[in-house]
Amino acid sequence: MSDLVQSAKKAAAYAAVDDHIKSGYIVGIGSGSTVVFAVDRLAERVRNENLKVKCIPTSFQARQLIIDNKLTLTDLDVDPVLDVCIDGADEVDSNMTLIKGGGGCLLQEKIVASNAKKLIIIADYTKDSQKLGDQYKKGIPIEVVPIAYVPISNKIKERFGGSLELRMAVKKAGPVVTDNGNFVLDWTNFNQDSDWEKVNSELLHIPGLVETGLFIKMASKAYFGLKDGSVKQKGTCSAQA
Numbered sequence: 001m002s003d004l005v006q007s008a009k010k011a012a013a014y015a016a017v018d019d020h021i022k023s024g025y026i027v028g029i030g031s032g033s034t035v036v037f038a039v040d041r042l043a044e045r046v047r048n049e050n051l052k053v054k055c056i057p058t059s060f061q062a063r064q065l066i067i068d069n070k071l072t073l074t075d076l077d078v079d080p081v082l083d084v085c086i087d088g089a090d091e092v093d094s095n096m097t098l099i100k101g102g103g104g105c106l107l108q109e110k111i112v113a114s115n116a117k118k119l120i121i122i123a124d125y126t127k128d129s130q131k132l133g134d135q136y137k138k139g140i141p142i143e144v145v146p147i148a149y150v151p152i153s154n155k156i157k158e159r160f161g162g163s164l165e166l167r168m169a170v171k172k173a174g175p176v177v178t179d180n181g182n183f184v185l186d187w188t189n190f191n192q193d194s195d196w197e198k199v200n201s202e203l204l205h206i207p208g209l210v211e212t213g214l215f216i217k218m219a220s221k222a223y224f225g226l227k228d229g230s231v232k233q234k235g236t237c238s239a240q241a
């Protein structure tokens with residue numbers, strides 16, 4: 001990954017943490033490479049400003065990040081309402097619909113984000129699109145119960161078109177297994193002009209389909225780090241709103 005992309009991720013993550021995290025907050029920690037910078041900045045603020053925050057992870061990776069950075073870990077049993085969740089995305093369209101799950105962490109991310117007062121997205125400039133699929137070519141991730149992956153693939157193809165591929169592991173024989181013991185299908189060549197809210201709710205009715213990587217009307221704001229070092233904001237909520 002280029003240095004420009006790395007710096008863009010860092011700039012977006014730092015700006016979001018500075019704008020949206022206050023002492024006393026319950027904070028959702030998203031997953032992926034951009035969130036690593038957000039946790040770095042949060043840990044720095046905890047050390048320098050004696051910020052008191054409790055963190056809820058959205059994946060095994062996020063939990064490790066919280067522990068490694070000596071942040072306070074909590075969960076939805078103890079703290080079922082979050083002040084803010086900060087997470088990455090694979091793509092953000094002009095309506096703030098997201099593709100998430102490129103790293104296979106969509107289910108817990110959606111659960112945690114759905115219990116947060118606001119979801120703030122952090123990303124580099126390659127994720128800022130008009131339509132889903134403009135830039136992100138790996139498809140929409142869909143988490144499924146293993147025994148159902150073939151019928152689910154067939155049903156999605158029949159109803160909506162496109163292609164579905166079972167995501168394969170890299171350092172393990174066979175498919176990727178999520179933090180929840182499920183498989184991931186990646187849906188490509190979909191209709192970019194789809195009514196994503198309708199598609200998403202129809203997908204969620206297929207037995208065995210656990211969750212989709214379509215995050216609709218969930219994100220309050222997205223921060224995109226740009227090539228020139230600045231940060232572009234998309235969405236409506238104001239800092240610390």
Ligand SMILES: O=C[C@H](O)[C@H](O)[C@H](O)COP(=O)(O)O
Pocket residue numbers: 030031032033034035087088089090100101102103104105106109
């Ligand atoms: O499963 C992974 C998550 O949804 C990530 O938040 C998403 O893939 C973006 O990751 P990154 O910040 O590495 O681009």
